[in-house]
Amino acid sequence: NAFRPILLLGNQNLIERTCKQTPFYDLCIWSLKSNPESRDASVKKLARIMVDSLKTKATETLDLIDELLQDGLALDPEMQKALTSCAERYNAIIRGDVPEINEALKTGDYKFAAKGANDAAIEANSCEIEFPTKSPLTDMNKVVHDVSVVTASIVKIIQTKFSF
Numbered sequence: 001n002a003f004r005p006i007l008l009l010g011n012q013n014l015i016e017r018t019c020k021q022t023p024f025y026d027l028c029i030w031s032l033k034s035n036p037e038s039r040d041a042s043v044k045k046l047a048r049i050m051v052d053s054l055k056t057k058a059t060e061t062l063d064l065i066d067e068l069l070q071d072g073l074a075l076d077p078e079m080q081k082a083l084t085s086c087a088e089r090y091n092a093i094i095r096g097d098v099p100e101i102n103e104a105l106k107t108g109d110y111k112f113a114a115k116g117a118n119d120a121a122i123e124a125n126s127c128e129i130e131f132p133t134k135s136p137l138t139d140m141n142k143v144v145h146d147v148s149v150v151t152a153s154i155v156k157i158i159q160t161k162f163s164f
Contacts, residue, residue, distance in 0.1 A: 018046055022153035024146045043158055047105055050151040054120060055098045057147050061140040062090040068136060078132045086127035086137060093120045110159035117152035121145045
């Protein structure tokens with residue numbers, strides 16, 4: 001068994017080994033394998049791909065929030081207040097957390113990169129609990145949260161690898 005050759009389809013083996021160390025394996029696999037840049041990527045590049053995915057998912061969520069706010073006539077004041085707060089949270093992810101994570105990955109400050117990804121997860125959860133009744137963003141908040149957690153997990157893999 002130890003001498004059995006490992007078939008590498010691009011970087012499938014690294015992606016699978018990396019994703020097994022995250023709490024959301026299927027989401028991790030899908031996010032990385034759907035990006036052609038992951039084919040020959042290092043673990044650092046896989047982390048950057050997840051940050052890009054986080055930015056995309058957060059932007060999609062903010063776009064939906066903006067749409068819901070524009071349809072304001074149908075919304076009660078509490079719903080508008082929750083959506084406005086969520087817009088601020090998602091702006092913080094897109095304009096604050098994502099650039100900070102990318103910069104920290106560039107400079108090798110993995111602890112700060114993991115903190116930024118965890119902050120994004122907290123922002124998505126905080127958005128969800130803003131709503132007095134059922135949130136219209138539940139599914140998207142969950143995806144942003146989970147992508148953030150996967151990102152933080154991959155950064156922690158790098159952090160462990162480089163902290164001797």
